[in-house]
Amino acid sequence: MNIYQHFRPEERDFIDQAIGWKEYVEHSYAPKLTDFLDPREQQIVKTIIGSHSEVKWKLFGGNNGAERQRTLIYPEYLEPDTEDFQISLFELVYAKKFISIEHRQVLGSLMSLGLKRGKFGDILLKGDQVQFYAAAEIADYVRMNLESIGRAGISLKEISLLDAIQPEEVWKELSVTASSLRLDTMISALYNISRQKSQLYVQQGAVKVNWTKIENPAFECGEGDIISVRGLGRSKIATIEGKTKKEKWRVIAGRQK
Template identity: 30%
Template sequence: MAAAVSSFAPQISRVKSIAASLNRFHHHLKTLSCSSRGMCLVAHAAKSGGSGGGDASAKNIVEMARRASIRKEILHTDFLTPPVVNETLLTLGKLADIKAVSQGGYPQAERCRISVGHPEIMTTIPDVVAALSISGNFGFEPCSHGDFLGAILGTGIVREKLGDILVQGEKGAQVLVVPELVEFITSALDKVGNVSVTCTQIPLLALEYEPPKTKSFKTVEASLRVDALASAGFRISRTKLANLISNGDVRINWSPVSKNGATLKTGDIVSVSGKGRLKIGEIVTTRKGKFAVELIQYL
């Protein structure tokens, strides 16, 4: 038995040697991946929730805000979708010991980060958004919003680290990101679609965006219900609008509407899937008790 075991000794020794070499090689690769282009930093940043962490829900952000207020510090969310931004700001606005500021990089930004803290320390607005310019020869091969988004996510980061993407046709695109990923994205992003690109950081003041095109008109309605104003604004029947509401295709200020009788007010944004967006302008009560409402439609 001992002789049989000893006969396999050389093979066992070689297996151990190979295993040790593989372990060293794996460690070497891991070290390289951590040092090259900041991948370990990116992995950490992609998983963490900005400076505050947590899930991107209004409830969790409010909890984060309370923690920031008690500790007298400033915390930041990742980029949030419009519904979460709206709901969070409405909730935080009711709390006296918390100040919240949203930033998306430019006035019409949809995806924004929210900074929260005690009013005493929120004396200046923190700089939590950076801008990148992605340029290349897009004249012969135009790329869409999805192309740019897919290319950036393909570097290994998550969507919450990106804000709006401003597509500029032949010029490429401008992208809003969290500042801690600027260096990584500028070095890692080298192609969008089949187009080789150069990615550089630019000042927020260099962003090129156009105010949304709109047209306005007035309607006179017996009530300020969403089914009345939205049907007039989008020129569809109330029956069809009711069906859209039932299907979850209608939102007020980016939050889903569940009832036809939801009341609208000046400044509210109504969006209908496949139809676009509508803003409620000035509301004037007529002598007959009806409502003359300015409707502003985004084109």
Template identity: 30%
Template sequence: MVASFWCRRTGTATFVTPHHGPRSRRLRISHTQRLGQHTTALRLQLCRQNQRRIFRAQIKAATDLLPREKVLKSLESAQVADDVAARLVELASRAVKNFQVVTTDFFLRPNEFFGTKRVLSSLAFVGMTGSGGYATAERQLAAFFPKEFALTVEQEQQVAVSNCDSQLRVLEFSGNFLFDRASHSDFLGAVLGSAGLRRERLGDIIVLGDRGAQLIALQNDIQTIQESVVTVRSTPVQIRVLDSLAELEVRPPRSKTMTSVEASLRLDAVASAGFGMSRSKMAEIISAGDVSINWVPSKSAAKSVAEGDTITLRGRGRLEVVAIATTAKGRYRIEMKRFT
């Protein structure tokens, strides 16, 4: 016979038997430990539920979940169009209010995607991830989620795959372009002109040389594109939908790591060293608006570059600033990785 004593103050129970000896002691310890573990699990569950209630109460009490004007102003500085910025803020607010993942039905350009993600990262309630069909895609769908989810990097990637990639399909344009080469612009123009779609409805285009190209598009637009596009330039094309995103023929970017010592962190100094051209020539290119920092065009050659920045030169690839260290003489040793 086993008797139990419950302590309401500590939330534990002790089991005793009328007999004494090693067996009864083991029984008492075993029952106490099991009940203690169960009680701990219940307390953790109640704690999580309480945290969720507090989070929801904070949201309901907040007069402005997203500081709309502040966010819109920040997005404007990242050169995100006003109409796009307004739509993104609305979707982010909906994700927080409804406690769910909300995905865009249009693709974002690099400056729009990374600019928005950078702005939202400082907010307490909403997070952002996204995908464009493959790891290095330029144009991506965005997915907003409540920060209550407390997602890890791996979990954010799962959210992107399940909510963004599930909307994407790959169209392959096949034709004989051996004697009439078609460029990225040719395929883009054929789709936009024939199907009547806006650029934001289309993802990246991967040109396959004289064989044709692959286009990432939204599932809802697949039929329209297939029925509308007949030729690209003067070449007839056949369009088929690939079974999965894994069939994309993406060429891995070539990279080269380099180190340069510069007197300053000016954009013209760092970019000229990374892309291998004179500083005066780079200053001219910057003034023409062909250089971007973190996908935001910059016409100031004197703008400072920081560790982690990505410098993009139109038609020449991109440059990542990996690390910056100061030498004994007060100069800057800059480690860079160039992608072409």
């Protein structure tokens, strides 16, 4: 069976990587810990490893609702726990009275350290409290090199995972039907707008799928995709349940409140 036919052509490199992880665990009988993966990458790993009897997988991103998670792929004899995921949690210390810090500023400053996005998990904000997850193997480097966010001087305090901000983002579950899995059709169904309007959003560069701008209305959506539309918020496709009697796709999704 050709595994690639179930995925997008541009996902091929990641699929090869995931197959490599699975084979490593099978042959070495030792666990493999990935970087933080986005929901679509998590979906691909689950599909490739499946319910294979000798190789198991488990996801954890620092808290139960985390969007970006590390995957531990391991032989069946192992019983993984939280420590095995090697995740550090940092809180920003800064002059809160004078400065407000936004998500995009935190991400921009982390990316300017020259590390891959996969080394960082979710960024958590609540009021003036700002935290982020990082892979433990780069924690010292981040602590030594991250000295400012935007124009604000900051320092970092490493804290227990138990002290993580509980994300304020709430996903509202919805069930929709759509005539196809095309991006414009899905946006139309998820946000309850006309197909014409959804095509316009896509063509104007206002739509991202898994953090990548997509300008092709015919792009095919899949399970695990996070769709964000400028001005309308974010949605995620949890499950594609198959077709109804009227040949429409039934999709279980989440909309961010």
